[in-house]
Amino acid sequence: xxxxxxxxxxxxxxxxxxxxxxLLTGISRAGTAYEEVQLxxxxxxxxxxxxxxxxxxxxxxxxxxxxxxxxxxxxxxxxEGIVLVTPVYWHxxxxxLKCLLDRVRRCETGHxxxxxxxxxxxxxCAGGSGRGAxxxxxxxxxxxxxxxxxxxxxxxVTRFNRSYMLTALCGAGEAFALWLQRGKDGSA
Ligand SMILES: Cc1cc2nc3c(=O)[nH]c(=O)nc-3n(C[C@H](O)[C@H](O)[C@H](O)COP(=O)(O)O)c2cc1C
Numbered sequence: 001x002x003x004x005x006x007x008x009x010x011x012x013x014x015x016x017x018x019x020x021x022x023l024l025t026g027i028s029r030a031g032t033a034y035e036e037v038q039l040x041x042x043x044x045x046x047x048x049x050x051x052x053x054x055x056x057x058x059x060x061x062x063x064x065x066x067x068x069x070x071x072x073x074x075x076x077x078x079x080e081g082i083v084l085v086t087p088v089y090w091h092x093x094x095x096x097l098k099c100l101l102d103r104v105r106r107c108e109t110g111h112x113x114x115x116x117x118x119x120x121x122x123x124x125c126a127g128g129s130g131r132g133a134x135x136x137x138x139x140x141x142x143x144x145x146x147x148x149x150x151x152x153x154x155x156x157v158t159r160f161n162r163s164y165m166l167t168a169l170c171g172a173g174e175a176f177a178l179w180l181q182r183g184k185d186g187s188a
């Protein structure tokens with residue numbers, strides 16, 4: 001069993017990085033293997049809305065652009081659970097994560113449906129005023145549910161709740177991994 005965690009801040013020592021570290025500590029505590037991807041280190045171009053707007057992805061389930069997208073999309077398909085951790089920019093997801101999810105949505109909803117039922121855990125880190133964390137989570141959930149994925153938890157992190165949320169995130173990572181180990185219906 002393995003989990004895939006995407007995080008999308010350029011800062012290696014910020015709130016977002018601390019949040020993903022806490023989640024990974026919990027996942028490790030459950031004894032679950034994981035792959036961590038910092039999207040800022042990846043080349044994922046914006047969707048070109050090619051063709052008549054529906055694109056090759058609608059007909060064939062594949063993007064025509066050659067960058068890191070196909071590899072990341074394949075990793076999402078293989079993972080048993082996906083953890084998304086984004087900084088909050090203007091009450092919204094980071095552009096890196098948005099670019100990835102935009103293109104996944106194109107391939108998934110029009111053609112593939114590989115991610116249907118895939119469990120995910122959503123985390124938004126609002127390091128400024130803290131405003132927008134909930135809106136960001138709402139947008140993440142809208143996109144992931146459009147993909148047919150199942151959000152198990154939505155976690156807002158701010159400068160103000162950091163001290164106790166990091167502990168909670170560790171617990172959330174562990175609970176998510178244990179839930180997956182037991183099987184989605186708890187019967188495995
Ligand atoms: C373009 C931009 C927009 C931001 N918008 C918000 C916001 O709406 N709400 C908020 O609390 N923080 C906001 N922030 C702060 C970020 O959420 C984040 O905490 C900060 O960029 C530090 O990132 P890090 O936590 O990954 O280190 C914004 C930051 C940037 C760069």
